[in-house]
Amino acid sequence: MNDVAIRTKRLKVGLEIHVELQTRSKMFTRTPNVAHPDFEDAPPNTLVDPVVAALPGTLPVMNRAAVEMSMLVGLALGCDIARFSKWDRKNYYYPDLPKGYQISQYDLPLCHDGEFMIRTDEGDDRRIGIIRAHLEEDTGKLGHDLPGGSTFEGSLVDLNRAGTPLLEIVTHPDFDRAEDVVTFGQELRVLCRFLGVTQGVMQRGHMRFEPNINLEMELEDGRVVKTPIVEVKNLNSFRAVRGAIEHEYDRQEVEWRETGREMGPGAKSTYGWDDEKMVTVLQREKEDAHDYRYFPDPDLVPVVVDDAWLEEVRAQLPELPAARRTRYVDDFGLREKDAVVLVEERGLSELFEASVATLNDGSAVAIAKLLLNQCAKRANESGCGVHQLGISADQIAGVIKLREADELGTQSIDALLALLSGSDDSARELAEREGLLVIVDESQLDAWCDEAIAANEQAAEDVRNGKMAAIGRLVGHVMKSSGGSVDAKSVQAGLRKKLTN
Amino acid sequence: MTNAPRHTCTEIANAVRGGERTAVEVIEETLAAIDASNESINAFREVFHEEAMETARLIDAKVARGEDPGRLAGVPVGIKDNIATTEGTTTCGSRILEGYRSPFDATVVERLRSEGAIPIGRTNCDEFAMGSSTENCAFGTVRNPWDTSRVPGGSSGGSAAAVGSGMVPAAIGSDTGGSIRQPASFCGCVGLKPTYGRVSRYGLVAFGSSLDQIGPFTRTVEDATLLLEVMGGRDRRDSTSADQPIKDVVPESNVDLAGMRIGVPRQYVQSGANDPDVQACVDDVVARIESLGGQIVEIDLPLTETGISTYYVIAPAEASSNLARFDGIRYGYRATDDGSGLEQLYARTRAEGFGPEVQRRVMLGTYVLSSGYYDAYYKRALQVRRLIKDEFDRAFKSCDILLGPTSPFTAFELGGKPDPMSMYLCDVYTVNANIAGICGVSIPAGMDQADADGRRRPIGIHLQAQAFEESKLLGVTAALEKVLAFDDTLPG
Numbered sequence: 001m002n003d004v005a006i007r008t009k010r011l012k013v014g015l016e017i018h019v020e021l022q023t024r025s026k027m028f029t030r031t032p033n034v035a036h037p038d039f040e041d042a043p044p045n046t047l048v049d050p051v052v053a054a055l056p057g058t059l060p061v062m063n064r065a066a067v068e069m070s071m072l073v074g075l076a077l078g079c080d081i082a083r084f085s086k087w088d089r090k091n092y093y094y095p096d097l098p099k100g101y102q103i104s105q106y107d108l109p110l111c112h113d114g115e116f117m118i119r120t121d122e123g124d125d126r127r128i129g130i131i132r133a134h135l136e137e138d139t140g141k142l143g144h145d146l147p148g149g150s151t152f153e154g155s156l157v158d159l160n161r162a163g164t165p166l167l168e169i170v171t172h173p174d175f176d177r178a179e180d181v182v183t184f185g186q187e188l189r190v191l192c193r194f195l196g197v198t199q200g201v202m203q204r205g206h207m208r209f210e211p212n213i214n215l216e217m218e219l220e221d222g223r224v225v226k227t228p229i230v231e232v233k234n235l236n237s238f239r240a241v242r243g244a245i246e247h248e249y250d251r252q253e254v255e256w257r258e259t260g261r262e263m264g265p266g267a268k269s270t271y272g273w274d275d276e277k278m279v280t281v282l283q284r285e286k287e288d289a290h291d292y293r294y295f296p297d298p299d300l301v302p303v304v305v306d307d308a309w310l311e312e313v314r315a316q317l318p319e320l321p322a323a324r325r326t327r328y329v330d331d332f333g334l335r336e337k338d339a340v341v342l343v344e345e346r347g348l349s350e351l352f353e354a355s356v357a358t359l360n361d362g363s364a365v366a367i368a369k370l371l372l373n374q375c376a377k378r379a380n381e382s383g384c385g386v387h388q389l390g391i392s393a394d395q396i397a398g399v400i401k402l403r404e405a406d407e408l409g410t411q412s413i414d415a416l417l418a419l420l421s422g423s424d425d426s427a428r429e430l431a432e433r434e435g436l437l438v439i440v441d442e443s444q445l446d447a448w449c450d451e452a453i454a455a456n457e458q459a460a461e462d463v464r465n466g467k468m469a470a471i472g473r474l475v476g477h478v479m480k481s482s483g484g485s486v487d488a489k490s491v492q493a494g495l496r497k498k499l500t501n
Numbered sequence: 502m503t504n505a506p507r508h509t510c511t512e513i514a515n516a517v518r519g520g521e522r523t524a525v526e527v528i529e530e531t532l533a534a535i536d537a538s539n540e541s542i543n544a545f546r547e548v549f550h551e552e553a554m555e556t557a558r559l560i561d562a563k564v565a566r567g568e569d570p571g572r573l574a575g576v577p578v579g580i581k582d583n584i585a586t587t588e589g590t591t592t593c594g595s596r597i598l599e600g601y602r603s604p605f606d607a608t609v610v611e612r613l614r615s616e617g618a619i620p621i622g623r624t625n626c627d628e629f630a631m632g633s634s635t636e637n638c639a640f641g642t643v644r645n646p647w648d649t650s651r652v653p654g655g656s657s658g659g660s661a662a663a664v665g666s667g668m669v670p671a672a673i674g675s676d677t678g679g680s681i682r683q684p685a686s687f688c689g690c691v692g693l694k695p696t697y698g699r700v701s702r703y704g705l706v707a708f709g710s711s712l713d714q715i716g717p718f719t720r721t722v723e724d725a726t727l728l729l730e731v732m733g734g735r736d737r738r739d740s741t742s743a744d745q746p747i748k749d750v751v752p753e754s755n756v757d758l759a760g761m762r763i764g765v766p767r768q769y770v771q772s773g774a775n776d777p778d779v780q781a782c783v784d785d786v787v788a789r790i791e792s793l794g795g796q797i798v799e800i801d802l803p804l805t806e807t808g809i810s811t812y813y814v815i816a817p818a819e820a821s822s823n824l825a826r827f828d829g830i831r832y833g834y835r836a837t838d839d840g841s842g843l844e845q846l847y848a849r850t851r852a853e854g855f856g857p858e859v860q861r862r863v864m865l866g867t868y869v870l871s872s873g874y875y876d877a878y879y880k881r882a883l884q885v886r887r888l889i890k891d892e893f894d895r896a897f898k899s900c901d902i903l904l905g906p907t908s909p910f911t912a913f914e915l916g917g918k919p920d921p922m923s924m925y926l927c928d929v930y931t932v933n934a935n936i937a938g939i940c941g942v943s944i945p946a947g948m949d950q951a952d953a954d955g956r957r958r959p960i961g962i963h964l965q966a967q968a969f970e971e972s973k974l975l976g977v978t979a980a981l982e983k984v985l986a987f988d989d990t991l992p993g
Contacts, residue, residue: 050605054826056598057585057607057704059739089822091870093847100825157830293870295879298711298819301740 002257005220011249013181014173016210016231017188018166020138021069021197026052026163027137028060028103028300034160035206037199044147044158052163054098059299062087066165067110067303069197070135071313073167074111076191076320077130081310085110085134086302091293095157096140104168106294109134110303116171116191117322118183128184129172138164167197173212178245182238185209187322194321194346202236209235213248214263217256227252228267232280235273243278244271251280324349332356332364338372347387354393355400363400370399374413378421391420398427402437411484412436438487445478445486449494452477463499471495507667507989510576510724514617517575520564524557524575524619531577531621534668543643544653544663546582547589548622553577556619563617571617573731578613579624579663579672584715585704586610586620593706594628594638597827597834597854607704608739609673609715609732616731624659624672628856629824630680630708632656633927634918637858642915645687646991648956651912654684654927657718661688664718665959667991671728672718677709678812679907679931681716682943686907686961689945689989691982692718693725693975694931696968697938698743699750700729701736707823709816710741712935720989722944722979726752729971745969753976758984759794761977763787764900768805769930776910778949782960783906786946789984790904798900804889808933809925811889814869814882815936820859821866827854861921890937897967902977905930907943907961934965941965942978945987956992 020035029051032039039047051058071081088106114130140162146152169188175181189207193200200206215227230252232244248271261267271280319327321343328339343349352371356364371386375396379386399416402408408416408431419430431437452474453460462470471492478491508516516522532550539545563570580586583593585603592598610620627637635643635658643658645651646666653662657674660681664672665688674681676694685692693716700715707713717728734747768774770783791797829835829850836849855863869878896903908927918924934941943961951957964981966974 053831055603055605055832056591056593056601056706056826057603057605059703059707061738061740091822091825093825093828093844095828095830095843098826098831100828101822291872293822293867293872293875295818295822295870295875298709299707299741 002260004223006217006253007220008218009253010216011176011178011245012173012214012216013175013178013245014212015171015175015181015184016212017169017171017185018138018208018210019073019169019192019198020206021066021165021167022199022206023063023065023069023165025063025065027063027066027135027165028163031163033164035164035198035204040204042160044156044160047160048162052098052159054100060103060297062300062303063165066135068313068316069165069195070110070133070167071305071310072195072317073169073192073197074114074133075314075317076195077111077114077116077133077169079111079114079130079133081305082108082110082112082303083305084108084302085305087297087300088294089297090136092290094139095155096142096159096162098140098159098162102137102139103297103300104136105134116184116188118180118187120177120180120183126174126180128174131170131172133167133169136166136168138162138166178242178249181211181245182242185238185241190321190344194318194343194349196346202238205236207236209241211235211241211245213245213252215249215252215256217253225256226263227256228261228263228269230269230271230280232271232273233283237275240273240275244273244280247278247280318346321349328364328368332368334365334368338368341372342368345385345387347385351387351393351396355396358393358397359400363404366400366403367396370396370413374417378414378417389417389421391417395420395427402427402431406487406489407431407437409438409484409487411479411488435485438485438490445482445490445494448478448481448486449474449491449498451481452495453498460499463495471499507720508670509721510573510670510719510727511721513576513670514572514574517560517564517617518570522575523564524560524570524617525554527575528553528557528577528619528621531669535622538646538666538668541644541649542646542662542666542668543641544624544659544666544668545579545622546592546594546625546640546659549588549620552588553619553621556614560617560619571615572727573613574617576618576671577621577669578618578728579622579660579669579718580610580620581657581660581672581674582623582626583630583675583706583708584610584673585706586623588620589623591623591706592640593630594626594640595855595859596639597851599639599834601833603704605704607715608701608736610704612732613673613728618671618731621669624657624663624674626659626674627656627680628859629706629820630656630675630677630713631820631858631862633679633683633924634913634915635659635684636915637856639856644915645912645958647689647958648912650914650956651958652687652915652917654687654908654912656680656684657692658684660718661685661690661692664688664690664720665989667989670720671724673715673728673732674718675705675708675713675715676931676935677712677816678935679928681718682907682931682941682961682963683927685718686943686945686959686963687912689959689987690718690720691722691725691942691944692716692961693729693942694934694940695729695733695750695971696743696940697935698741699733699745699940699969699971701732701734701739701742703736703738707819709819709935710823711819712812712816714935722752722942722975722982725942726750726975726979743969749969750971750975752979753972756976756980757794758790758977758980761790761902762796762798762900763790763977764798764800764896764903766800766802766805766896766903766905768802769905774909775906776949779906779908779910779960782947783904783962786904786962786981786985790981793984800896800900800903802892802896802933804885804892805933806929807885808889808936809929811882811885811936812928812932813865813925814878815886817862817866818870818879818882819866821863821870824855824859824863827851829854858921886936889933893933893937893939893967901966901973903965905963907931907963911949911958911960930963937968939965939968940971940974942974944978944982944985945989946985947987959987
């Protein structure tokens with residue numbers, strides 16, 4: 001029992017992240033990959049061929065696309081790309097591991113020594129060092145539920161996931177706040193989605209997090225104590241990541257008080273996460289850790305990346321989300337919040353930029369608003385992304401032009417977007433053809449305004465007395481009379497002219 | 502034994518293509534020969550009676566339509582039990598795969614078929630190709646056709662005995678440390694281990710992946726060349742298969758031994774290294790080459806004996822991992838589940854399914870890869886492997902071909918090598934070709950002295966050439982074959 005008082009207590013976390021790459025085929029065979037959107041709902045054991053099932057006589061053949069995706073992520077994380085890396089076998093027995101070994105990269109990872117900057121929730125920029133990013137294959141899954149929901153006595157093996165390309169990214173233990181780990185994870189997800197290497201659906205396990213956590217405590221008596229490192233396996237939500245780290249932050253202090261155990265050789269243990277109780281659960285102590293007997297896989301040849309290949313991949317590297325975000329705020333004057341949303345989807349970001357480039361008149365803020373409000377609403381209803389609505393940058397620009405010329409009323413935007421979705425015609429052509437353009441007949445507008453004032457005496461009186469909020473009621477009346485064919489701005493101006501002389 | 506006339510693959514294919522014989526006749530004759538001899542030899546574990554006849558009829562139909570049925574038209578080929586075929590069961594001589602049917606053909610089998618060859622049956626072998634006598638086979642012992650009290654060698658003993666006995670003109674086997682060349686020498690046939698990467702390993706059940714190569718057993722060098730041409734070449738299903746033009750294997754024609762530098766490593770012929778009959782045979786071959794104007798060069802390969810210990814680290818290490826898939830989960834033998842848990846189920850499945858030699862090597866391999874031992878054993882073995890390769894590179898600077906005996910002795914008695922170490926030493930002359938990845942061939946060169954019963958056994962000569970120099974190797978071997986004129990007619 002340690003009862004020395006603790007002067008300071010500092011959290012130390014390093015992170016391992018597994019990213020399932022969305023290549024069409026698996027890491028070492030041509031069978032479809034369950035992490036690709038086309039195959040994500042395949043029934044159990046339908047994405048299996050002799051190589052996946054490790055039938056006698058089968059051999060792995062490397063998927064070049066998976067290596068390229070990994071290089072892309074590595075480059076985005078500022079890593080060095082190894083010109084020579086190789087494949088190693090990690091040997092252990094488990095029913096979800098058909099060959100009895102996992103093909104991975106042990107001492108020569110494809111990517112190494114990078115960094116990733118995050119902006120913390122407190123507004124600070126923090127640099128997180130990346131030790132390495134290596135490629136391996138995922139395992140299958142064990143379950144107990146039969147298709148249809150009934151439970152099976154015993155274990156069922158589903159090999160659909162076996163052989164999915166998996167990129168394992170390992171950070172330095174540079175985190176000292178759970179919140180920063182979550183921010184990092186979210187940013188990394190945005191980055192990987194932006195690069196198109198994963199859909200990043202957390203519930204599907206496209207990204208899984210394994211924090212390595214311990215504490216550094218300075219005691220009243222001047223000693224500095226480090227608690228043994230705990231690795232928490234397989235967290236697939238940010239809530240779990242935060243919860244596991246926070247729980248360990250408390251638990252490790254309690255454990256140290258009870259046992260006095262400190263960091264040292266053989267003192268690392270593995271925990272799981274109980275999502276319901278929100279606690280970490282001991283899985284195994286280091287003493288019974290596996291000896292994986294890594295050795296180079298003699299069935300595969302080393303990965304040699306020459307200049308040409310590296311440059312080819314580098315050329316595919318887009319401007320990254322963080323840089324875009326900064327540019328949107330600094331150059332376009334967007335709100336940080338809007339910039340964040342715009343870079344979450346590469347397609348959206350590209351649509352935005354193309355629209356801005358089409359107009360080239362400083363209407364970026366208006367474009368962002370249109371995309372993030374009316375377009376987003378529409379996309380949400382259709383269950384797709386904004387960039388998948390079938391509306392081109394030219395059409396977006398066209399809508400903005402109509403708005404700026406006061407030729408399109410707010411209420412007509414939705415109708416016009418609906419028409420644009422299914423058409424190659426310009427915004428102006430469609431709006432004209434469908435009668436969506438604002439009526440500029442002044443006498444008609446005048447008549448509608450008079451009508452509204454007559455029908456809403458009280459509101460008119462209020463406006464005359466300076467209660468400008470009351471004008472909304474009158475505007476609404478005119479809008480209704482016009483069937484939405486007038487622009488609210490000009491209506492308001494017209495009413496104001498009549499009532500505030 | 503069979504009294505049917507023995508033909509070569511080339512003869513059969515020519516006759517079938519030329520319409521002089523039908524494939525059906527060839528297969529009927531072959532099946533009759535197998536029926537007559539297999540009971541005493543046990544070369545074949547399974548024979549594809551119906552499937553082979555069906556294929557033969559398809560080939561004959563092709564000939565009738567005027568189409569070319571291929572360069573191996575109608576040639577029956579025995580397939581070693583560790584090479585996948587869709588016919589029959591692919592068991593690797595092991596209980597753990599008893600009844601296992603492969604849904605696919607090995608690449609070599611596909612390629613043989615595409616040239617009209619007919620897989621005729623599966624030949625017995627040491628379990629997972631681990632052995633030098635085919636006694637480690639779960640499906641009975643194979644006998645040497647020249648002397649049935651003797652072993653056929655191993656691990657491809659069934660394939661060697663099938664060709665040596667005249668049941669088939671050709672068979673394929675695998676060679677990880679000598680498993681084609683040594684049984685070929687014991688059974689009096691030609692056995693070729695191609696350069697590592699020359700032939701696709703897809704469909705060969707892996708033993709030592711960095712050492713394994715598939716190769717042919719035939720009666721002549723010409724046939725061995727033909728089979729290699731058909732089977733070899735890049736295969737996108739095997740990343741380690743080389744992108745080397747297969748025409749490179751065609752022998753240099755009419756090689757004049759007079760122009761050749763034949764290296765004889767002193768470690769292959771030093772005093773006491775070989776049985777006297779074997780030594781005498783090698784001396785005789787060397788003398789004949791010299792008399793034909795060949796230049797005999799003395800070579801020093803000091804690491805020759807080191808090969809065995811290097812091999813017995815690398816091969817078991819790879820095997821321990823390669824054989825991990827035989828866990829009773831997805832296919833093959835599974836111990837009855839007594840509810841004692843997953844680990845116990847694995848342990849009992851493998852203890853009951855694998856024979857003692859396989860278990861020994863899995864344990865050995867697991868040990869040398871374990872943390873704390875890896876550097877001392879596995880890593881060191883890889884370093885020595887490099888040195889052995891360098892030693893060959895140096896040797897091939899001063900000679901074209903290396904020559905020596907395939908085995909220090911001729912076929913030994915069944916049960917004659919009861920301890921593993923003496924069995925391992927069988928491969929002393931062959932194993933380094935696998936370690937260095939070069940090519941080697943054994944051809945029959947003579948017979949040993951008759952024993953009390955008047956029986957004699959073949960002696961094989963081993964020729965090796967630099968990686969991807971099959972053309973030179975086979976050219977020289979063919980020239981030597983002419984000189985040696987070995988008679989492969991079985992006695993009585």
